[in-house]
Amino acid sequence: MPKSPAPVAPASSIAEFEHSLDELEQLVTRMEGGELSLDESLKSFERGIGLYRHCQTALEQAELRVRLLLDPEAPETAEPFDSHID
Numbered sequence: 001m002p003k004s005p006a007p008v009a010p011a012s013s014i015a016e017f018e019h020s021l022d023e024l025e026q027l028v029t030r031m032e033g034g035e036l037s038l039d040e041s042l043k044s045f046e047r048g049i050g051l052y053r054h055c056q057t058a059l060e061q062a063e064l065r066v067r068l069l070l071d072p073e074a075p076e077t078a079e080p081f082d083s084h085i086d
Contacts, residue, residue, distance in 0.1 A: 017054075017055060017058040020058075021051075023047075023051055027044050027047060027048045031048075
């Protein structure tokens, strides 16, 4: 019996990723500005690590979905197709 296809990510998952990435970029900009106190910097850094991990997990899940789409029978050996056109 063939495996069922991977579920499609809901739009909210994509929106959450984009929101997290945007917030992370804003945090980095604020921290690079050097205007934050030590306490604010530490809190921002901690929040940034959480956002980074959330984004990384979302990207890993997206990669898995792509692998499942490329080769549903053996996703661990799936190779992306060659998009180079002569």
